[in-house]
Amino acid sequence: MNIEIMGLGPYQANCSIIWGEAQKAWVVDPGAEAERILAFLDDRQLTLEVVVLTHYHFDHISALNDLMERRVTPVYLHHADASYAFSPMNSMPPYPVTRKPVNLVLEGDDGDLIEHGGISTRIITTPGHTPGGWCLHFEKENLLVAGDTLFAGSVGRTDLPGGSWETLTESLKKLKKLPDETRVVCGHGPASSIGSEKQRNPYL
Numbered sequence: 625m626n627i628e629i630m631g632l633g634p635y636q637a638n639c640s641i642i643w644g645e646a647q648k649a650w651v652v653d654p655g656a657e658a659e660r661i662l663a664f665l666d667d668r669q670l671t672l673e674v675v676v677l678t679h680y681h682f683d684h685i686s687a688l689n690d691l692m693e694r695r696v697t698p699v700y701l702h703h704a705d706a707s708y709a710f711s712p713m714n715s716m717p718p719y720p721v722t723r724k725p726v727n728l729v730l731e732g733d734d735g736d737l738i739e740h741g742g743i744s745t746r747i748i749t750t751p752g753h754t755p756g757g758w759c760l761h762f763e764k765e766n767l768l769v770a771g772d773t774l775f776a777g778s779v780g781r782t783d784l785p786g787g788s789w790e791t792l793t794e795s796l797k798k799l800k801k802l803p804d805e806t807r808v809v810c811g812h813g814p815a816s817s818i819g820s821e822k823q824r825n826p827y828l
């Protein structure tokens with residue numbers, strides 16, 4: 625499995641492009657700059673296979689409409705975030721309002737698998753930063769794509785619509801149970817690992 629991480633847009637939200645031998649790409653959190661994502665796919669001759677949104681915030685979803693003009697794929701989002709994601713409230717210039725995609729898949733509970741293009745990931749629901757936030761655990765690869773739930777040395781804020789500190793605290797307990805060697809791609813900033821966050825992150 626290959627992964628490319630790009631910081632996109634004014635908020636530099638990390639977008640992960642993930643693919644395997646089948647050359648079918650997952651795009652996780654296309655937050656802005658669709659042309660950069662599409663140019664990467666073209667360079668590597670990858671087909672856009674599926675989009676997964678870790679949570680509803682505009683800095684993680686705003687390139688979605690442009691990607692769907694290239695190819696209509698399934699778009700995964702937890703149902704608890706759906707009412708926020710495509711609301712006009714979920715935007716701030718220069719980020720546009722995101723239209724609801726036609727192939728929106730709202731299923732996905734804790735422990736469910738998402739499988740596409742020869743790659744699979746297990747969902748760990750981690751509400752708190754948003755009501756429907758989740759992390760993607762690529763178990764074979766020891767990789768966690770954490771969205772804004774966990775950062776290197778910090779955690780996601782809980783003062784935005786639908787956020788809850790108590791809920792986030794419970795979610796972090798789940799992440800602490802993962803193997804120390806699990807690499808963590810964070811929603812912003814550098815990558816980390818569960819082991820080093822357990823050592824130095826005061827919230828863990």
Ligand SMILES: [Zn+2]
Pocket residue numbers: 635637681683684772811812
């Ligand atoms: Zn963010």
Ligand SMILES: [Zn+2]
Pocket residue numbers: 679681753772780
């Ligand atoms: Zn966020």
